[in-house]
Amino acid sequence: MVGSALLALLIAAVFGVLVYAVTTLDDATKRERHAKAVTAQTLQLEKLMLDLDTGLRGFVLTGKRDLLGPWTSAHAALPGRLKAFRRLASTTSDERRRAESLIAAIDQYVSGYAEPVVEIARTTPAASRTAIVRVEGAQELAGIRSRFGDFLSTENALSAARTSAAQRRSDEAIAAAVAGLIASALLVTGFGLYLSRSIARPVREVADGAARLAGGDLATRLKPQGFGEVEELTNAFNRMAERLEASRRELEAQNERLRESESAKSELVSVVAHELRTPLASVLGFTSVLRQREVTDEQRREYLGIIEAQARRLAALVNDFLDVQRLEEGNLSIAKELIDVGSVVREQTELFAGQSPKHLLDVSLPETPLAVRGDSNRLAQVVANLLSNAIKYSPQGGVVRVTGKREDSIVRVSIQDEGVGIPAELQREIFGKFVRGHATAEGIEGSGLGLAISRSLVEAHGGNINFESTTGRGSTFWFELPTASPE
Amino acid sequence: MTSLPEPTAAKTVLICEDDSNLRTLVRLALGDGYRFFEAPDGPSGLALAHRTHPDLIVLDLMLPGQGGLDVLADLRRADDLAETPVIVISAWSHSDEAAIEAGADRFVAKPFDPNELRDAAVALLEDDGVPA
Numbered sequence: 001m002v003g004s005a006l007l008a009l010l011i012a013a014v015f016g017v018l019v020y021a022v023t024t025l026d027d028a029t030k031r032e033r034h035a036k037a038v039t040a041q042t043l044q045l046e047k048l049m050l051d052l053d054t055g056l057r058g059f060v061l062t063g064k065r066d067l068l069g070p071w072t073s074a075h076a077a078l079p080g081r082l083k084a085f086r087r088l089a090s091t092t093s094d095e096r097r098r099a100e101s102l103i104a105a106i107d108q109y110v111s112g113y114a115e116p117v118v119e120i121a122r123t124t125p126a127a128s129r130t131a132i133v134r135v136e137g138a139q140e141l142a143g144i145r146s147r148f149g150d151f152l153s154t155e156n157a158l159s160a161a162r163t164s165a166a167q168r169r170s171d172e173a174i175a176a177a178v179a180g181l182i183a184s185a186l187l188v189t190g191f192g193l194y195l196s197r198s199i200a201r202p203v204r205e206v207a208d209g210a211a212r213l214a215g216g217d218l219a220t221r222l223k224p225q226g227f228g229e230v231e232e233l234t235n236a237f238n239r240m241a242e243r244l245e246a247s248r249r250e251l252e253a254q255n256e257r258l259r260e261s262e263s264a265k266s267e268l269v270s271v272v273a274h275e276l277r278t279p280l281a282s283v284l285g286f287t288s289v290l291r292q293r294e295v296t297d298e299q300r301r302e303y304l305g306i307i308e309a310q311a312r313r314l315a316a317l318v319n320d321f322l323d324v325q326r327l328e329e330g331n332l333s334i335a336k337e338l339i340d341v342g343s344v345v346r347e348q349t350e351l352f353a354g355q356s357p358k359h360l361l362d363v364s365l366p367e368t369p370l371a372v373r374g375d376s377n378r379l380a381q382v383v384a385n386l387l388s389n390a391i392k393y394s395p396q397g398g399v400v401r402v403t404g405k406r407e408d409s410i411v412r413v414s415i416q417d418e419g420v421g422i423p424a425e426l427q428r429e430i431f432g433k434f435v436r437g438h439a440t441a442e443g444i445e446g447s448g449l450g451l452a453i454s455r456s457l458v459e460a461h462g463g464n465i466n467f468e469s470t471t472g473r474g475s476t477f478w479f480e481l482p483t484a485s486p487e
Numbered sequence: 488m489t490s491l492p493e494p495t496a497a498k499t500v501l502i503c504e505d506d507s508n509l510r511t512l513v514r515l516a517l518g519d520g521y522r523f524f525e526a527p528d529g530p531s532g533l534a535l536a537h538r539t540h541p542d543l544i545v546l547d548l549m550l551p552g553q554g555g556l557d558v559l560a561d562l563r564r565a566d567d568l569a570e571t572p573v574i575v576i577s578a579w580s581h582s583d584e585a586a587i588e589a590g591a592d593r594f595v596a597k598p599f600d601p602n603e604l605r606d607a608a609v610a611l612l613e614d615d616g617v618p619a
Contacts, residue, residue, distance in 0.1 A: 274549065277578035278506055281598035285512040288601050293515065306508050 007187045014180030021173030028166025034091060035159030039152060041085050046148045048074045048081055049106065053141050056114050060121045071118065078110065095158075098151055105147050109140050202226045206237050218245040268433070272321055275448075279310040279317070320449040324433065327456040332378075334460045338484050339376045340369035341411050345404050348383040358397025361387075365404045370411040371484040374461045379481075382457050382465075385450040386415045386477045394419025394474065406483060410463075414478035421471040430467070431455045454479075497522045498612055501541040503532030503558065504576070505550055509597075513545050513576075516601030517608050529553025533561055536568055543612055545604075548577035548586065556582075556589050563590040572611040574604070 055071025058064070082103055089099035202225050212220040220241055222234045286303040289295070295303065326332035342365045349363050372379075390400045398418035405412055422430055433452045458465040458479045469475035501524045502513045510525050517523075524539050526532035529550040536544060544562070548555035555575060562568045574593045575586040583594040593607045 274578040277580075277597045278509070281578070282506070282508040282512060284598040285509070285516070285601055289512070289515050292602065293518075306511075310508065 007184070007191055010180065010187060011184050014177055014184055017173050017180060018177040021170050021177060024166050024173060025170045028163050028170065031162045031166065032159060034088075035155060035162075038089050038095075038155055041081075041088050042148060042152055042155070045081050045085055045106070046145065048078055049109070049141070049144055049148075052078070052110070052114055056118055060117060063121070068118070071114075075110070078106075082106065089155075095155070098154060102147050102151050105144050109144050113140050198226050199230055202230045202234060206233055209237055209241070213241060213244065218248055268324075271433070272317075275317055276314060279313045282310040283307050283314070317449075320453060323453050324449055324456075327453065327460070332456075332460065334378055334457075335375040336373045337376070338371060339374055339379070341372055341379060341413060341481065342366065342370040342404050344376055344379050345383055345402060345413055348380055348387055349402055351384070352387045352391065356391050356397070359391055359394065360399045361402060362399055363402045366406065370404055370406060370413075372411050372461070372481045373484045374481065378457045379461070382454045382479060383413065383415075385454045386479075389450065389477070390415050390417035390419065390475075393417060393421075398474075407480075409483050410480045411483055412478055412480045414476055416474065416476040418474040421473055421475055422467070422469040423471055427467075427469060431465075498542040499524065499539060500608070501526065501532065501536055501539065501544045503529070503535075503544065503550065503555070504547040506547075509547075509576075512601065513604065516599075516604045518605060527551075529555070529558045533558055536562060536571070537565070540567060541571065543608055544571055544573045545608070546573055546575050546591070548575060548579055548582055556585060559586070559589045559591060574607055574611065576604070 051070040051074035055068050055074060058067035059071065086099060086103060090096045202222075205222055205225075209220050209222050218241060221238050224231065225234055286307050290300060290303055323332065345365060346363065349361050353361050387400070387402070394400070394417045396419075400418075401414075401416040403412075403414050403416075431451050433449055455465050458481070461481050463479055463481035465477070465479040467475055467477040497520055499522045500517060502510050503526045504510045504513065505527050507527070510527075514523050524535050524541060526535045530553050532544075532546070532550070533553070546555050546558060550558065555577070559573060559575070562571065562573065572592045573590065574595060575582075575591040576595045576597055576599060577586070578597040580596040583596070586594045592611055595604055595607060
């Protein structure tokens, strides 16, 4: 901005100087022409004076009237000439003064000498005036001619001085203008370079950057440059590139999550197929044996028992799979009713108490309700799963301690067994799907989904679930739920 | 105590399968006339194979401790078990190629027809039983 203003100012100044130079030159030319005109006029006046003198001299000396011709014509022309001379030679006061002095001398000569002499010569014989005429006239004329000479030389000297001064000024002006033009050219070049650096190049870089972005290189950034709009453009470009890159990262992350979810789903389908086939193999296999082989009544009862148990296992598996599916999709509806966890624990313990004669279920609950907001059926499912695990994984029997209590703002239910415990290498993934550890080797049945479902259910209630376990000594699983705020 | 093997001595079959019902089913499928050894996981199955040198091994793939394919590879590396016929039974029905590649003689997908398993076993044992 400052640069362009400076440049405009400089170019204007250069033009000003040029105009001044041209004007000066013009002025000098006018002065010269004037000086020439004054000189010419002066010379003509001088010639007129000579004509006057020649006519006068010829007439006075000879007395012949026809010789008076030059005088007559010159005398007639003189006033006009003088008028023209006075008008011309009046550009300066000095010139006018000198011109007036010359005119006065001419007047003095004409009216004071020439006219009386001619008058006398007309009336009196020429011979008697000869000497006077010769001497006085010659003196007068010489004086006037010397004045003419002075006037002309003064005029010429003045004119020459003025012309040379004008020439000098003009030369200086032209030199200044040329210097100004060179400076302007340099400035224009510099300004062009500056424009190219501060605008054209950044704009080109933004264009290149945009092309790279369009080509997919979203990591493209421009280094800060320029100022004003160019700086804004660069900054806006970088912000756009950042947004684009962030969006792409987001998309890629989403894509990755989708892929993982897809692969988890297809793995689940595969695992489900496998888990279903195992009980199905028993159901179909024993059915075939019953149909095709000779078996005793005792064997028939045994095999039918296996078939029924495995069919039930299949049904339970299908329910577990559906639960897992709903939990993972967030489609499992959890009621938010005011319930007593204590009574849920009591009911489930009573259901399990009769199942295994080897186990003693020791229940410890406070007399006041353990109030939480939640779904009694789903919490019953969690308690049943933990009880079932405690019994299954303590095949030697023993005490299963079930405790429910209130601690500050939470309700805590723990189930402790004296069973085989969880091997250290399995403890980290025990809440994962299809994790059954050595259960299969021990002949312990299960889908491997119970703890995964239990954790999801507890978390859906805003609680958490965890355990402590020592191999060979038993495990303690507990879950905690926020107490219901009295409303 | 130790008696010479009789010419009519029953063939021995090692069943390596984690599901006890299916071990029972394999026994029923093959029928009487065999001596059965049973192992519920990979390591005990391998140990039992080394100890008993069975005439046939029925091997599940999804085994606790050591997977069936690993057990199979170990068997095939052992000098005295490399030639023992192995029937792989698995619920992973798409694992047949991997099982054959690892050295299984037959692949039977779960759920299986008891007669199909018996036929496979008979064929392998007869093959094995004919001396060169």
